[in-house]
Amino acid sequence: MKKTLVIVAHPDIARSTVNHTWARTLAAQEDRYTVHELYAAYPNGKIDVAAEQALIEAHGSVILQFPVYWFSCPPLLKQWFDSVFTHGWAFGSSATAFKGRKLGLAVSHGTPPQDYSHTGKIRHTLAETLIPFEIIANYIGAEYLPPFTFHALEFFTEEEIRANHDKMVAHAEQAAKDLLAHLEKFA
Amino acid sequence: MKKTLVIVAHPDIARSTVNHTWARTLAAQEDRYTVHELYAAYPNGKIDVAAEQALIEAHGSVILQFPVYWFSCPPLLKQWFDSVFTHGWAFGSSATAFKGRKLGLAVSHGTPPQDYSHTGKIRHTLAETLIPFEIIANYIGAEYLPPFTFHALEFFTEEEIRANHDKMVAHAEQAAKDLLAHLEKFA
Numbered sequence: 001m002k003k004t005l006v007i008v009a010h011p012d013i014a015r016s017t018v019n020h021t022w023a024r025t026l027a028a029q030e031d032r033y034t035v036h037e038l039y040a041a042y043p044n045g046k047i048d049v050a051a052e053q054a055l056i057e058a059h060g061s062v063i064l065q066f067p068v069y070w071f072s073c074p075p076l077l078k079q080w081f082d083s084v085f086t087h088g089w090a091f092g093s094s095a096t097a098f099k100g101r102k103l104g105l106a107v108s109h110g111t112p113p114q115d116y117s118h119t120g121k122i123r124h125t126l127a128e129t130l131i132p133f134e135i136i137a138n139y140i141g142a143e144y145l146p147p148f149t150f151h152a153l154e155f156f157t158e159e160e161i162r163a164n165h166d167k168m169v170a171h172a173e174q175a176a177k178d179l180l181a182h183l184e185k186f187a
Numbered sequence: 188m189k190k191t192l193v194i195v196a197h198p199d200i201a202r203s204t205v206n207h208t209w210a211r212t213l214a215a216q217e218d219r220y221t222v223h224e225l226y227a228a229y230p231n232g233k234i235d236v237a238a239e240q241a242l243i244e245a246h247g248s249v250i251l252q253f254p255v256y257w258f259s260c261p262p263l264l265k266q267w268f269d270s271v272f273t274h275g276w277a278f279g280s281s282a283t284a285f286k287g288r289k290l291g292l293a294v295s296h297g298t299p300p301q302d303y304s305h306t307g308k309i310r311h312t313l314a315e316t317l318i319p320f321e322i323i324a325n326y327i328g329a330e331y332l333p334p335f336t337f338h339a340l341e342f343f344t345e346e347e348i349r350a351n352h353d354k355m356v357a358h359a360e361q362a363a364k365d366l367l368a369h370l371e372k373f374a
Binding site: 069 | 232256257262265266268272308311315316318322325326
């Protein structure tokens with residue numbers, strides 16, 4: 001079975017706890033996962049389209065891992081869709097790149113969980129908020145996996161983050177185990 | 188009444204017909220609209236947060252104008268949300284920047300219109316696809332206007348675009364008049 005490609009899009013992963021822990025945990029299983037960090041690969045924002053398309057073709061499932069900022073993905077992942085998913089390759093009558101391939105999300109978010117419900121502040125669940133990604137999967141003929149969504153603790157200041165460091169690391173490590181179990185179900 | 192700020196986010200507006208026509212039409216009404224082109228203002232992608240916040244504060248309604256690529260906005264507009272909508276300014280208990288301010292979208296899309304329905308390929312309307320932007324408006328306390336959505340003609344090759352140039356310009360000019368009438372309703 002082909003390895004799963006994990007596209008990680010975090011604009012500052014060195015300062016991230018959750019996404020850094022997930023990327024490390026997945027990368028440690030090197031026979032199963034290839035972890036590809038977009039911001040590290042393209043610090044100037046210019047994506048190598050041919051290299052990205054070849055990477056996808058060499059793998060099986062594709063997981064997009066990112067923190068949800070403003071109810072969507074970080075900008076470089078949006079650039080990745082716009083650049084890499086070309087007509088004739090990802091979509092169009094002759095395109096086959098994603099046909100039968102699984103596409104899934106592994107996302108963290110910092111908004112209070114009670115906000116993400118039909119009666120909460122967001123008025124939608126997190127999975128509903130991510131519907132544009134489900135539409136992309138449908139559009140390119142991929143099988144959309146149920147998103148793995150994880151509530152990171154919301155700390156806005158540097159002080160809060162520092163004070164709660166150990167708690168966040170433990171939280172992130174448990175979530176990394178949950179993520180592996182989630183991906184296992186769809187392998 | 189304060190002027191309306193139109194944030195235009197098109198990665199290559201010189202080659203755009205629809206968005207270029209809209210921006211030109213809105214900019215011509217300089218007593219009503221300020222047109223701010225993000226990709227022209229920030230060719231290196233580094234957004235001046237203080238300048239953007241001051242620009243919003245100096246205006247009334249804010250309209251985000253962009254082509255819908257992969258069911259969302261171009262990456263620099265996503266960067267704009269992530270950079271400009273800071274805690275304490277756009278959200279948080281003391282934030283007032285958008286309280287009572289109107290926020291609207293003016294978007295073009297190239298997907299066949301029949302795909303955008305509950306029974307079509309997308310399984311959602313275009314307005315539903317744009318729900319993450321409605322969530323942003325709600326989250327920052329802005330009044331979300333009904334999006335102005337416009338179906339651009341889908342041409343994928345340079346040849347098709349060239350062959351249909353006059354038709355596209357006429358189409359875009361009619362849409363610019365419709366956009367002005369739409370914005371008028373909510374002024």
